[in-house]
Amino acid sequence: MVYTRRTPWPLVIGVLVIGYAWLVQSGSLDSTIKWLNTGRLTGEMTTLGYVFGGIGIVVGLWHLVAPPKEGHFDYYFSTIAGVLFIMLVAFVVKWGLDPLMAKWGRELRPALGFNFASVLNLNYVVMGILAGIVIVNVFKVPAWAENGVRLSRLGLKTGVVLLGTLYSFAELQQLGKLSVVLIGVFVLGSVGVVLWFGARRNMPNSMTGVLSAGVGVCGVSAAVAAAPVVQAKSIEIAYTIGTILLFGVLCMFAFPIIGKLAGMGYIQFGAWAGTGILNSAQVAGAALAFQPDGIETLKVAEIFNITRVLFLPVIVLWLAVWYVKREVSAERVNLGEVIISKFPVFVLGFIIMFLLSSTGIFAPARHYQGAYFDNSEKAMVKKDRSGKAVDNHLDEKDVGTLKAAASKLTRDDQKAALARLIENRKIMSIEDDDILRGVVNAKVLGKEAGAVLTRAHRAVRHTAPKIAKFRDLIAWFFTFGLVGLGMQITMSSIRQAGGQPLVIGSVVGVLKAVGSFIVVLLLVSETV
């Protein structure tokens, strides 16, 4: 069988993408970039534009001059046209639709009272899947791109492996025993309930498996990680992601209201949101809605949220064994053999990356998703874009601004942290930094003093460039994978899947939210 379909399209895509990169580099698109607020993306626009544009031109010319012949070269070469096609859509999503939605969300916020783009999670994850679904159902995937679309799952798996670089042992050290037990019970419990429920409602094992991971662990990444193990179809992954996000929207509004009605403290609410809400972004949203004037709730919620991610390898292994047992006659299954033959190597990759990241080779070992605290004298002096050294200690004017505003503070911890900042002209500890970020969020000191505090915060919080690069790459692999995944979802497959997953996912989501609410109220005091 010959896979390469001769077409001029790779050449056309190559010219288009290189042309775009050149327009960005020459500054011709500056006004559009400013309008979309994508100035920070111009670097990747030019780099990726030239790289993929160059590949497109070379591959396109090869298509035109060399007739394809059956064999390994033809098989693998034929995927490149599809990869270029997906990347073209991914560029539109990441550089166009994603920032456009963010912009509209911000602009309509005064009229609507909330940012619809962030509440509905209209980011590259959702936009990527939707773009793929629209293409396959409205225009069809062109025949020359079909073989490349089959690489989308490789993209998702690579994204999951690289996800491990964002975490380190530092987070594990922050965890209290209670949080591990609480999360463990709810993660494993939710997975178990979905598996039981799915079997009772005769859902396909693949759908049940991927839904259980999504509802139990942490949403999108977990669904993506578990999907290959249970042989999930694209529509089943999309359904799971849809269920998680829709349920998360509801939680984002309901959790803060219920939390306040129940008189929960910051730590209690953080523990509840971090356990009960399915998607990471929505956990953060609910925590900030509950406590807009500080970040204590957000920190606890994030710690609980991260604990869930760390359960991912255990859940994937459980699902591998469960799936084999369900698909094959139960008596014949040898657990050891299943683990060896079915263990997903890419999840092992996630663990390897996590361990590598914990050694500190990508960022200081105490980093938290690439950000770390350093107020040493060396770190306080940074170079600006022109290479000139800039001292980031507060100057006399800054200190005067803070002194004038200090009397507006009422909390003792905030007064003490501000006093230490004024005395040393830099933030002295992670705890002080957290407290002062709360002061900025609460907007109690006024605009000018708030700006000084934000500057002081930026002077001691550093982002590791390597981890920032990993985060960009993960986003690209996920966008690539999700666009390709969307391209495998036809209307008939949507009708076939029906509405069952949404019902089961929501029922288990509610059970998890109610269960964790009761347990948190009973067990979690103001210290975890």
Added chain:
Amino acid sequence: MSEDKFDRGTALTIFKNDRAEDVMALVLSLVIALLVYLLV
């Protein structure tokens, strides 16, 4: 896309099995990690 369109791999992947795809994802990630470590 149906299965019979491809005589290698499945409709979802170009690789002959999941393990091959997993190993490729792992190798790709390690190469990327090395490049990021060396170049960034």
